Amino acid sequence: MEYFCKSCGKRKGDDQDWLLGFEGSGGPRKVMKYAIKLLGKWDDQRASEANAVHFCSTACQDKYFWQNYGDENWAA
Numbered sequence: 001m002e003y004f005c006k007s008c009g010k011r012k013g014d015d016q017d018w019l020l021g022f023e024g025s026g027g028p029r030k031v032m033k034y035a036i037k038l039l040g041k042w043d044d045q046r047a048s049e050a051n052a053v054h055f056c057s058t059a060c061q062d063k064y065f066w067q068n069y070g071d072e073n074w075a076a
């Protein structure tokens with residue numbers, strides 16, 4: 001299975017320590033419509049889950065998070 005960084009598009013190699021998150025995992029409606037849960041580490045078992053998102057680095061994870069979930073002012 002191949003994984004690509006959700007932020008920069010880089011392909012994951014076997015020896016790289018990537019980060020894993022899960023999007024829109026369907027919590028109660030009262031919370032954010034597009035929720036994301038950042039795992040803060042890589043988990044091979046869960047990396048192939050349908051709502052998993054993959055990041056090559058903390059920088060990419062942060063960038064994606066702020067662009068999609070953070071304050072709009074940040075992206076300007």
Ligand SMILES: [Zn+2]
Nearest residue numbers: 005008056060
């Ligand atoms: Zn990246």
